[in-house]
Amino acid sequence: MTPRIAFAGFNLESVSSVPQRVELDEFQRVCTRGDEIPARFRGTNTVPGGCMAICEAEGAEFVPLFHTLLGALGPASDEAVQFYTRELLDGVAQAAPLDGIVLFLHGACWAEGYADVERHVIDSLRAAKPDLPIAVALDYHGNVDARMLRGADIAVAYRHSPHIDMGETGERATRALLRMIREGRRPGLAVARPGIVIPSIMSATSLMPLSRIMAEARKAPDCDISVMAGFSYADAGNTGMSVICMDWAGQTSAEARALEFSGKLYDLRAELSAAVPVLTVDEALADLAAHPATGRPVVLLEHADRMNDSTHFLRALLEHDPGPVMVPFLLDPESAVQAHAAGAGNRIALSLAGKSAPETGGPVAVQADILWTGQKSFTVSGRYQQGSHVDLGLTALIQIGRVRVSVVSHFAFAVDGDAFTIFGESPQDYEIILLRSKTHFRDFYEPLAERILVVDTPDLGPANVQLIPYRRLDTARMWPWCKTPDNTKKPETGEVK
Numbered sequence: 001m002t003p004r005i006a007f008a009g010f011n012l013e014s015v016s017s018v019p020q021r022v023e024l025d026e027f028q029r030v031c032t033r034g035d036e037i038p039a040r041f042r043g044t045n046t047v048p049g050g051c052m053a054i055c056e057a058e059g060a061e062f063v064p065l066f067h068t069l070l071g072a073l074g075p076a077s078d079e080a081v082q083f084y085t086r087e088l089l090d091g092v093a094q095a096a097p098l099d100g101i102v103l104f105l106h107g108a109c110w111a112e113g114y115a116d117v118e119r120h121v122i123d124s125l126r127a128a129k130p131d132l133p134i135a136v137a138l139d140y141h142g143n144v145d146a147r148m149l150r151g152a153d154i155a156v157a158y159r160h161s162p163h164i165d166m167g168e169t170g171e172r173a174t175r176a177l178l179r180m181i182r183e184g185r186r187p188g189l190a191v192a193r194p195g196i197v198i199p200s201i202m203s204a205t206s207l208m209p210l211s212r213i214m215a216e217a218r219k220a221p222d223c224d225i226s227v228m229a230g231f232s233y234a235d236a237g238n239t240g241m242s243v244i245c246m247d248w249a250g251q252t253s254a255e256a257r258a259l260e261f262s263g264k265l266y267d268l269r270a271e272l273s274a275a276v277p278v279l280t281v282d283e284a285l286a287d288l289a290a291h292p293a294t295g296r297p298v299v300l301l302e303h304a305d306r307m308n309d310s311t312h313f314l315r316a317l318l319e320h321d322p323g324p325v326m327v328p329f330l331l332d333p334e335s336a337v338q339a340h341a342a343g344a345g346n347r348i349a350l351s352l353a354g355k356s357a358p359e360t361g362g363p364v365a366v367q368a369d370i371l372w373t374g375q376k377s378f379t380v381s382g383r384y385q386q387g388s389h390v391d392l393g394l395t396a397l398i399q400i401g402r403v404r405v406s407v408v409s410h411f412a413f414a415v416d417g418d419a420f421t422i423f424g425e426s427p428q429d430y431e432i433i434l435l436r437s438k439t440h441f442r443d444f445y446e447p448l449a450e451r452i453l454v455v456d457t458p459d460l461g462p463a464n465v466q467l468i469p470y471r472r473l474d475t476a477r478m479w480p481w482c483k484t485p486d487n488t489k490k491p492e493t494g495e496v497k
Ligand SMILES: [Zn+2]
Pocket: 139, 140, 141, 163
């Protein structure tokens, strides 16, 4: 018998404090359905790509329902959560008979009307299909607890950040699901939480001591351990780090291993929270002034920007003029329209970026030379999401003094060379590159950059998580508010089913 494996993906990382809700039409703009999914994702380094590859390799039938993925933005609208939950239930009903499903969820999607969006999606499916094997593939930045996964049989997450293992994660989920179907038994599944909140900037898996813990987790035999960074900018009861263990030796073993790795995180909580130095804008400018250009670009990371339109550091670069600068993928649809109307070869006044929230630093008044405008899209060449399609919408390449900016209409992170090659340029053409990615830029830029300066600005995603105004997370029980959280010696764990 050929097992029929459905696939559905609903994926958003939500910064609770971003004022713009992500409405249904934003998800719909990037949603692919049915046969479009194999056409778009076969052979790509993505979760559907990995799921499809294992189905084809192991003789299972891949039954694609839908896939929508938006990266990191604000809260999802309640309507969007309801819409895709409904579509999931309808899709599963219409695709019957099914032998299992792979659900691709983030883990840190946040919506005003839902205490836990992913739990709602999983529980809704479990209520409709009590016996359907459900495998969940999560983002490493998901906020997870045992209640979220109580309806799942299998749960795995990315084990690299940058997420260069998205395809592999789809493969791990699908391989485990097919094993469960074949052997007629589910693995043990446990979640342990060490009570730690870290900013995204510290979650890069190349940083010590996290890199050592991740390497140990990836090597564990006959079980699948996902160490989760969590996402501190989503305000939920389960915000924070966690460990998911799926273990074929059974539930007792799963719980013991989840606790073991949770304990490793707990013991290193202070080091995990301070894995890279964080500079002020003035300290970063002083660093640039103190070091002559080497021919290799310095990467500045304005990491606290959550909507790709912050202007704190752009303003400082325009004032201090430290050298040729590229600012890729600055989000400002309004300026893109104005630049396009003015046309290439002209100079116009722009009120540039800084429009999504007061914390972004506000718009900068500039005189910009228009170098190029038009619709822009590309296929990702870097390992992170390799092969995926990115649509920037109406785009303008503009020059302000020695600062060049690509102004885009759709939110996208500049994480690899594509942000340059789409304009016939290369990162080495610049002395300074101003990025807004948190960890995903590292795969491409660590080997290439002269150095990486992480800069903190008074914005929506501060490095100091104690500045985040939590309403749902009980911070009194968490590091760094509490130096020795009580729950950490006996981390919360629990049988998932
Ligand atoms: Zn992530």
